Amino acid sequence: xxxxxxxxxxxxVNFRPQIQRVFGIEAPIDYxxxxxxxxxxxxxxxxxxxxxxxxxxxxxxxKTSTAFYKLLLVQNPQVTFHPGSYQLKSRMSAxxxxxxxxxxxxxxSTRVSFPEGSTLKSxxxxxxxxxxxxxxxxxxxxxAAADHASxxxxxxxxxxxxxxxxxxxxxxxxxxAHQILQVFVTEMxxxxxxxxxxxxxxxxxxxxxxxxxxxxxxxxxxxxxxRVWDNRIAKGMNLQSDATVAYGAGSTRIExxxxxxxxxxxxxxxxxxxxxxxxxxxxxxxKAITATLNPTAGTWLYFVVVNCSTGETAFSxxxxxxxxxxxxxGAWLKANPGGCD
Numbered sequence: 262x263x264x265x266x267x268x269x270x271x272x273x274v275n276f277r278p279q280i281q282r283v284f285g286i287e288a289p290i291d292y293x294x295x296x297x298x299x300x301x302x303x304x305x306x307x308x309x310x311x312x313x314x315x316x317x318x319x320x321x322x323x324k325t326s327t328a329f330y331k332l333l334l335v336q337n338p339q340v341t342f343h344p345g346s347y348q349l350k351s352r353m354s355a356x357x358x359x360x361x362x363x364x365x366x367x368x369x370s371t372r373v374s375f376p377e378g379s380t381l382k383s384x385x386x387x388x389x390x391x392x393x394x395x396x397x398x399x400x401x402x403x404x405a406a407a408d409h410a411s412x413x414x415x416x417x418x419x420x421x422x423x424x425x426x427x428x429x430x431x432x433x434x435x436x437x438a439h440q441i442l443q444v445f446v447t448e449m450x451x452x453x454x455x456x457x458x459x460x461x462x463x464x465x466x467x468x469x470x471x472x473x474x475x476x477x478x479x480x481x482x483x484x485x486x487x488r489v490w491d492n493r494i495a496k497g498m499n500l501q502s503d504a505t506v507a508y509g510a511g512s513t514r515i516e517x518x519x520x521x522x523x524x525x526x527x528x529x530x531x532x533x534x535x536x537x538x539x540x541x542x543x544x545x546x547x548k549a550i551t552a553t554l555n556p557t558a559g560t561w562l563y564f565v566v567v568n569c570s571t572g573e574t575a576f577s578x579x580x581x582x583x584x585x586x587x588x589x590x591g592a593w594l595k596a597n598p599g600g601c602d
Contacts, residue, residue, distance in 0.1 A: 289324065290324055290325040290327050290328045291324050291325070291328035291354055291355050292324045292352045292353060292354050292355075293354050294352075294353070294354060295350065295354070296322070296350030296352045296354075296357060296358075297350055297351055297352060298350055298351045299348060299349075299350060300320050300322050300348075300349050300350060300351055301346050301347070301348055301349070301369060301372050302317060302320055302346065302347050302349055303345070303346045303347075303371065303373070303391070304316070304342050304343070304346075304347070304394075305344055305390040305391055306344050306389075306391065306392060306393045306394075308342060308344070309342075310333040310340065310342070311326075311330055313362075314326035314327075314330040314333070317329055317349075321351050321352065322351060322352075322353055323353060323354075323355050323358050324352070328355040329355040332355045332356060332359055333359070336359075340359065340363070342362065343368075343394075344393040345368050345369075345371055345391075345393075345394035346368065346371045346372040346394070346431075347361065347367045347368055347369065348367050348368075348369050349361050349362070349367065369431070370431035370432055370433050370434070371395055371434075372429060372430070372432075373391060373429070373430055373432060374429040374430075375387065375425070375427040375445075377427045377544070377545060377546030378427070378474045378475055378543045378544070378546075379425075379427050379543065379544050380422065380508075380543055380544070381406060381420065381421050381422045381544070384425055385399060385402045385403060385406060388441065389402060391432075395434070396434065396435070397436070397437065398438075401437075401438040402438045402441075404438065405437070405438035405439040405442055406420070406438075406442060409424075412424065412439075412442065412443055412446045413450075414446070415460070415463055415464040417464050417539075417540075418464055418540055419528075419539050419540045420540060421442065421446070422471075422540055422541050422543070422544070423467040423468065423470075423471045423540060423541020423542075423543065423544055424445075424446050424449050424467065424541075424544070425445035425446060425544045426445055426446075426449035426451075427545075427546050428448065430444060430445070430448075449467075449544075450463070452547060452550065453466065453467075456547075456550055456551065457554070458550075458554070464540070465537070466550065466553055466554065467541045467545065468537050468538060468541050469487065469490055470541070470545035470549040470550045470552070470553040471542050471544065471545045471549070472504065472541075472542060473486045473487050473490070473545070473549045473552055474543050474544075474545040474546065474549040475502075475504040475508075475542055475543050476502055476504050477549065477552075478566055478572045478574045479572045479574070480548050482572075482574050483548055483549055483552035484552040484555060484556050484557040485556070485557045485559060485561060485576055486564060487555075487557075488556035488557050488558070488559050489563070489564055489576070491556055492559075492560065492561060492562055493562055496562070498562065499531055499532060499533075499534070499535055500531035500536075500538075501532050502531045502538075503515050503516065503517045503522075504542060505529045505538045506521050506522055506524075506527065506529065506530045506531070506532060507521075508529050508543075509528060509529030509530055509538070510524070510527060529542060559576070560578050561576040561577060561578055562578060562579070562583075563576070563577040563579075563580065563582070563583035563586070564576045564577070565583065565587055565590055566590065566601065567586055567589040567590045567593060568593050569593065569594075569597070570597070575589065
């Protein structure tokens with residue numbers, strides 16, 4: 262009987278969905294109770310009930326978005342969600358989650374997160390989506406960012422790009438656009454100081470780190486990518502980064518045209534212009550900064566991704582080797598018509 266019990270339990274655990282379908286037993290779509298732990302969820306401007314439901318399910322607050330959305334549909338009057346961040350719990354019933362979102366006591370400082378490699382433009386856009394909560398508009402953010410010299414940046418910095426550290430922040434109410442952006446800049450300076458970067462080296466380090474962040478592929482390859490930049494600069498070779506060309510051309514795609522690569526007027530263009538671009542092309546994280554300061558020893562001068570699904574990258578010492586790697590990429594693209602997007 263013990264063996265039978267163990268076998269029955271194993272069958273239920275491993276084949277529960279199939280057994281439920283056979284016997285017409287529907288799996289529950291909702292949790293019960295008030296949940297446990299702490300989860301902070303942020304609602305952005307103009308998000309409707311369906312958006313909120315998806316967010317809650319994705320964060321593990323409710324079991325399914327369907328349970329929460331169905332509950333919203335029977336509310337009278339209809340529920341209006343106010344932008345901002347709310348402290349909720351994991352595994353809450355839809356009813357408990359809705360009640361918690363409607364309780365002002367659960368609203369906390371607005372939380373916002375930026376991934377590594379975010380651009381200044383995308384950061385401002387994300388902050389603008391929280392304007393109803395922060396009281397700071399996109400126009401105010403753009404005006405503050407335009408006065409980049411007021412943030413204590415190096416004199417050679419052409420913009421705030423690269424100086425906003427990507428992380429999760431709590432934005433206290435009442436802050437101005439300048440004060441919000443200054444928080445991100447101050448955090449970047451703090452990270453650079455901790456890494457031993459002298460103020461006079463900040464711009465060079467961030468310019469290289471931002472390039473590695475955009476072009477580097479898997480994080481494990483960052484130190485090798487950083488070495489490629491150093492090796493090319495030491496030999497007087499142009500960096501030839503499509504990402505820099507695209508950034509200067511205002512493109513959202515890394516692929517570039519021959520005309521764009523030949524444009525010397527694009528001061529970010531590292532095909533037509535020698536040395537580093539005039540500034541960072543993204544906001545790098547700790548790992549890209551660390552790789553820039555501690556590149557792997559090697560003699561590579563080229564690199565190219567050869568498998569866009571895995572991010573596998575080939576590093577080469579010679580142009581002949583690079584051509585072979587390009588052929589490898591070509592074969593992958595032929596077998597995968599969707600390309601590297």
